[in-house]
Amino acid sequence: MVRIGYAGKRWWVIALSFFFALCFSVMALGPMWALWAPDWVSLVLIYWCLAVPMRVGVGVGWTMGLLLDVATFGLIGRLALTKALIAYIAQRFALRLRAFPVWQQACAVFLLLGMEALIITLLALMMGESDAGRPGRWVAVLIGAVLWPVIFISLRRMRRWARLP
Structure with a gap:
């Protein structure tokens, strides 16, 4: 039986992209x-x-953050909080950001990732962690913003192939 509104749509593409993102995030790189x-x-x-x-919002962000907390043996809820906040802000400004060209979206992504890194750094300082102020966290923010056009184009092709709205 086919439900109305779901014919021909491949919603599993979203879950698959999150699965690969989780795998890349926990991959041992040295x-x-x-x-x-x-x-x-x-x-x-x-x-x-x-x-x-x-379809994707704060609940998905919270869930992915919890999964990432468990996968990285981190403080439970730390990444869940930041991912939920990112999802809320991205969802709140989705219509505006979608109208921007990709390079301007990359600037917004830089701000979102920077906000996440700042919150994680503040939480690490409050917990007394030794690597709280590591500069690599900020380099990763810049690299994420630079990679945004590639990720945007790749996931947009996947979304169009899956016939998602």
């Missing part, structure tokens, strides 16, 4: 390359919040 790794889950979350804000 200490030198780990500094350069962007936050793949946040980038994918921002894209889907802009593309289908009625």
Whole structure:
């Protein structure tokens, strides 16, 4: 039986993209390359919040953050908080950001990732972690913004192939 509104749509593409983002985020890169790794889950979350804000939002952001907290053996809820906040802001400004060219979207992504890095740094300072102010966190923010056009185009092609709105 086919439900109205779901015919021909491949919603599993969203889950698959989050699965690969989680895999890239927890992949062991070594200490030198780990500094350069962007936050793949946040980038994918921002894209889907802009593309289908009625499907992907704060709940998905919270869930992905919790999964990432568990996968990285981090403080439970720290990344969930930041991902939920990113999802809320991206969802709130989705219509405006979608009208921007990709390079302006990359600037907005830079601000979102920077806000996330700032919150994570503040939480790490409050918890007394030794690597709270590591400069690699800010390099990863810049790399994430630079990679945004590639991620945007790749996920947009996937979304069009899946015939999602």
